Amino acid sequence: MIFSDPASVAVVGASDDPSKWGHWLARGALIGRSRRAVHLVNRSGGLVLSEPTVRSLSELAEPPELVVLAVPAAHVPAVVDEALAVGVRGFVGIPAGIDDRVICRIREAGARLLGPNCLGVFDAATSLHLAWGRFQPGSLGVVSQSGQVGLEIAGLAAASGIGVSRFVSVGNQADVTAAEALLDLVSHDLTTVVGVYLESFGPGIVDALAQLRAAGKPVVLLTVGASVAGREAARTHTGSLTSSVDVVDAACRRAGAVRVTTPAALVDLAAVLSSGAPRGGRVGVISDSGGQGAIAADLVVAAGLTVPGLSAVDDLPVGASRRNPVDLAGAGERDLMNYARAIEVLVRGGEVDAVVLSGYFGSYGSDTPSLEAAEVAVASRICALARETPVVVHSMCAESAAVRALRAGGVPVQLTIERAVAALGHVKRFGSPPVVVPSGATPVAPYRPGYLAARDLLSFVRFPEARAVASLADIAATTLRPPYALKADWLAHKTEHGGVAINLSDPAAAFEDMRARLGPGTYVLEEMDTREHTVELIIGAKRDPSFGPVVLVGAGGVHAELFRDTAIELAPVSSATARDMLARLVCAPLLTGWRGSPAADVEALAEVVAQVSETLAARPDLAEIELNPVRVGPDGVLAVDALIVPLNDTSGQRVA
Template identity: 55%
Template sequence: MRRLGVFRDPASVAVVGASDNRSKWGYWLASGALTGAHRRRVDLVNRRGGVVCGRPCATNLAELDAVPELVVLCVPADHVPDVVAEGLSLGVKGFLGITAGVADEPKLAQRIRAGGARLVGANSLGIVDTATDLRLAWGSFTPGPLAIVSQSGQVGSELALLGARQGLGISRFVSLGNASDVTATELLADLADHESTRVVAVYLENFANGMALVEALRAIDKPKLLLTVGGSAASTRLARSHTGSLTSPLDVVDAACRAAGVARVRTPAELIDVARAVLATRPPRGNRVAIIGDSGGQCGIAADVAHAHDLHVPQFSQDIGVDLPAQAAQHNPVDLAGAGEQDLANYALVTEAVLRSEDVDAAVLTGYFGRYGLDIPVIADREIAVAQRIGEIAATTGKPVLVHSMGPNSATAHALWAAGVPTYDRIEPAVTALTGLAALGRPAELPLPYQARPIGVLPDGYWETRQVLVDVGFPRGLVVRRREDLDHARRLTSPYVLKAGWLEHKSEAGGVRTGLSTLERLAEAFDEMAARLGPGEYVVEEQDTRPDTVEILVGARRDPDFGPLVVVGAGGTETELHHDIATELAPVSPATAREMLGRLRCAKLLHGWRGRPPVDLDGLADLVHRVSLLVAASPLVGELELNPVRVGPDGPVAVDALIIGTRPHKEARRA
């Protein structure tokens, strides 16, 4: 990957299309470029000449005394190719394309690359690097620690404006525009050693070459936040397995975020809330949170919001050891029941007590704290001292505290921020910020090697699929093509299962019969099914009748952007109804596979439910691990599904399987 220094700190810049009209892009680009004139040569070009921002303009690039390293293209679309051609002939190294609607833009980008130069854009909102005084965009930017790389210029601008309102300035701003040449992956990789950047914000709408993007993000040793949109569900409609139809675009993006150590947010405001928290405090070690307040109602609301954000509000395993009124709740949430008003020090005492507990990783303080000093000025200093003490407690325990305060602009609130305690005006941003911190605190699993023998030839039908998946446990079985072949079923133990082996989804087509207790009933079922579905490869298997089993889906698919994925979920014929899945980039370790299983809503069934024994989780996790290795190593496999996998105390057994190829001419191979 070629370095992008020309877009970070060029030795010289020329703005082509400079204007003295403040309503035009050419003015903002010219005036912005001139703010860096003390650092680099700045030339202005206008085909009519004249003076812009007090500087005389050349009529073309050839008139300049020196060749500019970076050229900003802000001319009508039909003039852009000529300016590019002139720049390339002179030896320009970079172009920033502001103009939209350039004809045959991919060809122009190819021409630029062939000429030894690079292009950001076209249709870009510009570039800013406050550390090098490079300002080539509309508007003004406050210097700060936040880098923004945005596919949408307006979303990027909104992030910058929202940050500025909260005192969070910009280190670097890049609007990708059409990204005809320089990609988001390249621009993010260029941030890895950008010293003034402490937090990276990314807005993307598509994820072409997603694995390279993951690698670039993983290499940035700084907090990274991603904002995206839901994406199209069209790809899931094309899927032919449960695995493919259940995994949404955001499921895949979230898996990529976990692999890259990125926190995904839902709105620009959330991104800024999380970014401010990241700069103020440290991520928690987990998602267990204590809720503290002096109002039972606010504590209850905070707990509900935390639960909605997948944070866990556990009951304390022992008394927190603070003397509170009899009506106080001390099991989490902790309701001080007026003790905070009686003595502000109780806020710090309770915060310290809960953070000393091994049951939680963070705390959220909700309610009136931060406003007492506004209402009663004589205790303002006391409240500030308690705020500083809360900051000391968070620092000492290594567990973050976030505050929802009814006095978010008070001196106490400012003292909380200064002490490393993020403080917000509502409970929602406080919890959202903690959720983002928890995502950033989750250790990302290092990439695993593809240690598996790849599937080189796609199997034809269920029986061949069983032979390919040699590491998967299936019931004993045999192939039946004619009624006479049923005599071989005597080698199997009843009850029997009869399947039409060529069908993708047997239950929907009436292609599976279970509970066939005798050979006579098996023969009757075969006659009926063969008469209805016609000749083909039928499979007879021993039915898994083990007690205390749970049906789980174990699947994998190849995403066009992010590559191989592994999926686990509630299995069986009601898989789509439950829609209970967990997704990760493949391959995954057995430990990550267990964590995926633990995220399922049906996880309690795996641990034993209502007196049933727990299933073999280690065996199931190992199966998920091996499936993930197999799909990662097998580029021919587009979708692979075991559904259901019946797992009991003595291990997992797959009773159905499906492999679909990546190539359009390859037909599905369904067990």
């Protein structure tokens, strides 16, 4: 409770100057003085905000539970030393540049630090206001690595009518992490939706998001693509086909969260979730303008939702269209209550999961003051209906009594139709987190370099028949069937180094040429896959430094990086999740029988994807596994090349 409901707080650096942090923090701290002891510390003494101050923490009769450091970084070491000496156990570090040695002293003393370089903390339930800015109490919990982005989210939340339940600016996360701040929201009663802004992801984030989802508190994530994988130079196809956003999205799917791209989108989605998320994607559109209704309907479909036909529409106002979108055609102007009546028809008809009201409603009272009371009454009726089926309103008026009444009643209102519809579209992305059920991957052997060793390690994968060869005599003695492929066993990138030759009927000449160029070593003579009706894919697994093992499947072969048709999830995945990944690929129709071709064995393919994911997840000594290409046809899966990369490989020439 030290950062949510401390028994006492002290603001060190409290100031009467409104331009200084110490002024804002002191003023905020005093808001909660009916609940806790508040001490203002100013080295010059005197009054701050008409309240007495002390010159140092040692002047206090008892140590405060939480100390806010609102002094320049150069003064922090002395303040921390004094605070620890008197028994302080919690710090909010506002300034940047706090020395690492100071942070270590805090940890060694068993105390905790929020920050440094943070904007502070706010909790509506406990009247705790130790942050720059003003916060409207509400239901949105905000955890932000950037104080200013978090403050923008809080401001937008206030404007939308949902407000903030708790605000935690984690800053540099030198001690208290974003994962800890998120877990603390699981049992926070005021919080119903959580908004997160992160630039980097540490251990425990996915688990924290999943626990919030399990507690019925959906999470909306905003990031700038911070996974380390996105900034590393890739030396494998798997690495080059992943990006930071890909991995973050996979983490969101695993945890049941949704990623958005702007603070406004985060708050718009949070407003819809706070009002009660639709149970499905059927949307009824109502407008008093045919044009606005048509635009709204197009946007609904573009967002992946549907605009279903309507049958139970007999009670619509006279003159209104009997189709979806519903055009009131002036009925709203004749009687404002017709807006609510039309919504009621759609809600009670049971044929839609949400209603979008688009256009002029909300503007009547603003433009014609004599209509204000009647419009507010209609808004109240709409709010009551929205408790049965979610309603989202696009109003041409940014602020009016009716707009305020709608927001106060839990109905999201947007000034643009695209923002209103986009939020509904994002809701659809809140699927159920996948159930990870290991498929029972075959136990794997210790890691050894080389293609043949990779084949042995991945014993659950079918490869072409192959033999190790080191001489022309070995070539002559082969019982393999042509055509052949010849490979240098130890090379990671065989094509780039001339270490592979294919479609050979007599491999002897190719062997002599390759050995002359590359030197002696183990070479692999392999039968080529000559099956018809096969599709080439890539299956890869990579250890992301932020999120751990991830698995990828996509269009493979030499054009893998050109098409970049991939699906990615956190590993391990079940066979069912692997099938979903395959279905998301643009090339998925090739697997199910494109233009009369026989369907590929998708079940076997999904099983291989799952087992590759399990193998990497179970092997902390491996950084990557890649099968490319994997040829799948009606009679099963065959991998014709494999790459294993050990963890911490810095050789520059990876083995395969």
